[in-house]
Amino acid sequence: MSLILYNTLTRRKEAFAPRDPARVTMYVCGPTVYNYAHIGNARPAVVFDVLFRLLLARYPQVIYARNVTDVDDKINTAAKSQGVPIKTITDKYVEIYRADMGALGVLPPTIEPCATDHIAQMIAMIATLMKNGHAYAAEGHVMFDVPSFAGYGQLSGRNRDDMIAGARVEVAPFKKDPADFVLWKPSTPDLPGWDSPWGRGRPGWHIECSAMIEKHLGETIDIHGGGHDLIFPHHENELAQGTCAHGGKTYAQVWMHNGFLTMDREKMSKSLGNIKTVHELLSEAPGEALRWALLSAHYRQPLDWSDDTVAQAKTTLDRAYRALEQVAHIQPVKGAEYAPVRAALEDDLNTPKAMAEIAFIVGALNNAPTDDSRAQIKAELLAAGKLLGVLQQEPAEWFIAAKKSSGVDAAEVERLIAARINARKARDFKEADRLRDAIAALGVVIEDRADGTKWRMAE
Numbered sequence: 001m002s003l004i005l006y007n008t009l010t011r012r013k014e015a016f017a018p019r020d021p022a023r024v025t026m027y028v029c030g031p032t033v034y035n036y037a038h039i040g041n042a043r044p045a046v047v048f049d050v051l052f053r054l055l056l057a058r059y060p061q062v063i064y065a066r067n068v069t070d071v072d073d074k075i076n077t078a079a080k081s082q083g084v085p086i087k088t089i090t091d092k093y094v095e096i097y098r099a100d101m102g103a104l105g106v107l108p109p110t111i112e113p114c115a116t117d118h119i120a121q122m123i124a125m126i127a128t129l130m131k132n133g134h135a136y137a138a139e140g141h142v143m144f145d146v147p148s149f150a151g152y153g154q155l156s157g158r159n160r161d162d163m164i165a166g167a168r169v170e171v172a173p174f175k176k177d178p179a180d181f182v183l184w185k186p187s188t189p190d191l192p193g194w195d196s197p198w199g200r201g202r203p204g205w206h207i208e209c210s211a212m213i214e215k216h217l218g219e220t221i222d223i224h225g226g227g228h229d230l231i232f233p234h235h236e237n238e239l240a241q242g243t244c245a246h247g248g249k250t251y252a253q254v255w256m257h258n259g260f261l262t263m264d265r266e267k268m269s270k271s272l273g274n275i276k277t278v279h280e281l282l283s284e285a286p287g288e289a290l291r292w293a294l295l296s297a298h299y300r301q302p303l304d305w306s307d308d309t310v311a312q313a314k315t316t317l318d319r320a321y322r323a324l325e326q327v328a329h330i331q332p333v334k335g336a337e338y339a340p341v342r343a344a345l346e347d348d349l350n351t352p353k354a355m356a357e358i359a360f361i362v363g364a365l366n367n368a369p370t371d372d373s374r375a376q377i378k379a380e381l382l383a384a385g386k387l388l389g390v391l392q393q394e395p396a397e398w399f400i401a402a403k404k405s406s407g408v409d410a411a412e413v414e415r416l417i418a419a420r421i422n423a424r425k426a427r428d429f430k431e432a433d434r435l436r437d438a439i440a441a442l443g444v445v446i447e448d449r450a451d452g453t454k455w456r457m458a459e
């Protein structure tokens with residue numbers, strides 16, 4: 001079956017046809033590292049991780065680059081206010097970002113290029129653009145000459161007037177055209193800067209991605225992704241400068257953008273201050289539940305985040321892991337696949353449909369009549385979960401993680417359970433019942449099994 005992806009550039013779903021099926025290339029704009037990532041920032045990381053997994057299942061080699069923006073005015077401001085060099089800030093938050101994404105089950109991308117390691121490539125690309133008549137120097141800046149590229153506006157579908165009115169474009173006397181954007185800007189001595197043919201300065205944001213793409217993936221890539229807010233101006237500008245630097249070659253074949261994660265229907269963003277960081281959410285719920293919640297809406301739709309979204313995700317995963325726990329002793333058959341989950345994902349990453357299919361297999365596993373059918377269905381469930389990046393832990397690990405994040409004092413529960421066992425041994429059933437009620441009052445369900453008393457959080 002072909003892989004169908006919605007292309008922002010053509011505004012329709014298309015069959016994905018990589019230029020070289022032996023080497024598929026994907027680039028996703030990564031974080032600017034000056035603070036904890038919020039759960040909205042995690043949405044593109046998780047969504048494109050699902051696409052990465054799907055591509056890996058289809059093609060022999062996938063090069064997935066997700067950059068780190070480690071030079072930026074917001075980083076400069078953070079460094080200044082804390083009185084430290086920018087590297088102190090960026091090193092710290094890039095580590096936190098990697099750990100947070102790891103906890104959400106995001107595979108490390110093939111490469112994670114940092115902007116500051118690619119200044120020479122950026123300078124070379126800017127020089128090419130100047131030579132080709134697409135950029136000009138003015139007062140220590142180098143600007144991209146927007147009217148020199150007839151295709152400008154094709155990605156965002158904006159006309160010139162909309163762009164200028166809505167773009168928050170900086171007004172500057174040295175711009176030839178209000179839509180022109182910065183490729184290079186001068187740095188004062190207190191700011192990070194690099195020597196360049198236009199004096200000491202630092203790159204504009206957009207050129208970073210184009211230079212890193214050229215270096216690591218080539219002049220034309222198969223897929224370029226990011227959040228919806230990046231379509232304009234960031235990706236429009238990347239497309240313009242990338243195309244012009246390469247003599248008109250296609251810059252990216254497919255452009256994909258995830259919708260916003262909102263809270264109370266408002267975009268989650270650092271500037272609005274309505275954020276929940278991944279870091280704090282991880283202390284409230286297992287990473288896998290956050291991942292499931294992030295994938296519960298189709299990636300192009302908005303996703304309104306609430307405690308309920310996470311609670312529902314946790315309940316669904318509890319059910320799936322409980323089904324797996326029941327068949328822990330059964331060896332899954334080798335090489336199984338569950339086609340409906342893959343088909344759902346191959347239809348423009350339809351994760352809600354894939355998750356409904358997973359719920360269906362869980363039901364089938366619970367009702368499987370023989371060990372042979374259990375071995376088959378268990379294998380299908382695990383294979384389907386792998387594509388989505390879920391259900392890969394041991395059920396016991398999941399239940400421990402779920403207990404830890406539930407806020408219940410596990411030691412206290414264990415103590416009450418032990419006391420109840422002793423009461424029953426002493427045939428003090430009244431006390432045993434009292435202890436059972438005390439345990440239930442903590443929101444905990446106990447199950448007396450042949451291998452001992454097990455507990456879990458009530459749904």
Ligand code: AMP
Binds near residue numbers: 042228230258
């Ligand atoms: P930033 O660190 O702000 O550069 O953003 C990193 C990535 O997160 C970009 O791809 C953004 O488009 C994306 N992003 C930021 N806020 C949200 C949000 N509320 N919902 C979904 N994606 C977002």
Ligand code: ZN
Binds near residue numbers: 028029209
């Ligand atoms: Zn970018």
